[in-house]
Amino acid sequence: MLRQCATRLSRPSPLRAIAIRADCFATSSARRTDRAVIYAENGNPAEVLRVKSYDPLPPPPPGSVNIRFRLSPINPSDINVVQGVYPAKPTQQHVSGEDVFIGGNEGLAEVVDVGSNVDGLHKGDWVTLGKAQFGTWASTRVISAEDVIKLPAGGFSEVNAATINVNPPTAYNMLHQFVDLKEDDWVLQNGANSAVGQAVIQIAARKGIKTINFVRSRPDLDNLICSLTQLGATHVFTYDALSDKSLAKHVKQWTSKSPIRLLLNCVSGPDTTAMTRLLGDNAHLVSYGAMSKKPLSLPTSLFIFKNLTTHGYWQHRWYQEHSRQEREKLMRTLANLKLKEPEHEILDLSGEPSDEAATKRLRDTLTKIEAGFSKKVLLRLQ
Numbered sequence: 001m002l003r004q005c006a007t008r009l010s011r012p013s014p015l016r017a018i019a020i021r022a023d024c025f026a027t028s029s030a031r032r033t034d035r036a037v038i039y040a041e042n043g044n045p046a047e048v049l050r051v052k053s054y055d056p057l058p059p060p061p062p063g064s065v066n067i068r069f070r071l072s073p074i075n076p077s078d079i080n081v082v083q084g085v086y087p088a089k090p091t092q093q094h095v096s097g098e099d100v101f102i103g104g105n106e107g108l109a110e111v112v113d114v115g116s117n118v119d120g121l122h123k124g125d126w127v128t129l130g131k132a133q134f135g136t137w138a139s140t141r142v143i144s145a146e147d148v149i150k151l152p153a154g155g156f157s158e159v160n161a162a163t164i165n166v167n168p169p170t171a172y173n174m175l176h177q178f179v180d181l182k183e184d185d186w187v188l189q190n191g192a193n194s195a196v197g198q199a200v201i202q203i204a205a206r207k208g209i210k211t212i213n214f215v216r217s218r219p220d221l222d223n224l225i226c227s228l229t230q231l232g233a234t235h236v237f238t239y240d241a242l243s244d245k246s247l248a249k250h251v252k253q254w255t256s257k258s259p260i261r262l263l264l265n266c267v268s269g270p271d272t273t274a275m276t277r278l279l280g281d282n283a284h285l286v287s288y289g290a291m292s293k294k295p296l297s298l299p300t301s302l303f304i305f306k307n308l309t310t311h312g313y314w315q316h317r318w319y320q321e322h323s324r325q326e327r328e329k330l331m332r333t334l335a336n337l338k339l340k341e342p343e344h345e346i347l348d349l350s351g352e353p354s355d356e357a358a359t360k361r362l363r364d365t366l367t368k369i370e371a372g373f374s375k376k377v378l379l380r381l382q
């Protein structure tokens with residue numbers, strides 16, 4: 001299906017003061033202080049994850065800072081970590097008398113206390129994590145100052161800062177590492193409405209690179225096509241279009257001066273195999289996810305006659321292989337791009353009266369994600 005987008009209080013009255021005191025009292029008695037989303041063993045996230053309160057942190061030891069998380073996303077890989085099927089593993093933590101794992105790999109935190117012998121970090125600084133699988137689904141953590149990356153002041157909105165470590169750098173690096181793309185070149189991608197896909201569209205468009213984007217069909221498809229087009233997508237199709245013979249003809253016409261040399265794949269399965277038929281000679285297929293949970297099968301002829309090259313990309317490996325300076329440079333580059341926030345929903349568990357109530361809401365949301373909820377969910381535990 002080919003679719004296009006159309007289109008503080010100076011002098012409070014006594015009554016007000018009573019209301020404020022009543023509110024404060026209700027808040028402090030209604031909930032414990034700090035909470036974490038934990039699990040004792042791998043399994044289905046909606047069954048094994050639970051919310052647990054813990055005592056306030058003591059002051060940080062030398063070389064460390066206490067941080068308070070403001071927002072932490074739930075990414076597909078976080079789900080895989082909890083399931084026990086992801087190669088990067090968290091280390092066990094002691095939370096209120098239990099040895100458990102804390103979920104979450106990225107998030108925006110604020111420095112709230114600075115230990116001795118720490119340079120360059122101050123109370124109120126916004127930081128993200130320089131350490132993988134640290135456990136970001138928590139109100140507060142103590143962390144070595146070396147394991148945080150200070151974010152450029154004013155560089156990001158709260159949501160963008162909370163989601164800056166994984167998806168935008170993946171999009172940026174995949175667009176720069178494999179093919180030397182110039183203005184008017186073309187990129188093909190699936191999972192185009194994913195957070196990575198949204199970043200790919202925007203980063204490509206800023207360079208005048210055109211994108212052909214594939215998404216799954218849905219009742220509000222027109223809205224999705226419009227929002228991706230507004231981000232800068234050149235064309236948006238559902239996978240159903242791959243069985244329409246006219247698609248290849250259209251693509252050939254559009255790309256006649258610059259046949260497609262980059263396909264970004266986070267889905268795999270037969271639809272991705274069909275997408276490879278749209279590629280030109282000497283193209284590169286970069287796989288960075290497998291949301292369909294199906295293998296990727298490729299015709300041998302593509303390698304022989306069209307000189308296709310295939311790659312895997314893992315941002316985690318990029319971080320392992322690059323210096324802190326390179327990482328900070330990438331953060332500055334991304335800040336300058338001023339990307340639109342990914343489509344998202346915030347799951348605010350801070351007001352829940354008990355750990356049980358917070359766990360129930362969390363599990364309801366995890367069930368929704370498992371069923372295919374399309375927006376990025378971010379956790380707020382404070």
Ligand SMILES: NC(=O)c1ccc[n+]([C@@H]2O[C@H](COP(=O)([O-])OP(=O)(O)OC[C@H]3O[C@@H](n4cnc5c(N)ncnc54)[C@H](OP(=O)(O)O)[C@@H]3O)[C@@H](O)[C@H]2O)c1
Pocket residue numbers: 075076077166167170191192193194195196197215216266267287288289290291292293313314315316372373374375376
């Ligand atoms: N390798 C790396 O370094 C790296 C880095 C970042 C992300 N990733 C991977 O990239 C992918 C996207 O991550 P994200 O955080 O951007 O995701 P996200 O915003 O949570 O979006 C998930 C995407 O997957 C699609 N999807 C889900 N199930 C699908 C299925 N059965 N068939 C086809 N599409 C399906 C969704 O489409 P609908 O809207 O139709 O449900 C949506 O486009 C994930 O696989 C993630 O693990 C890899």
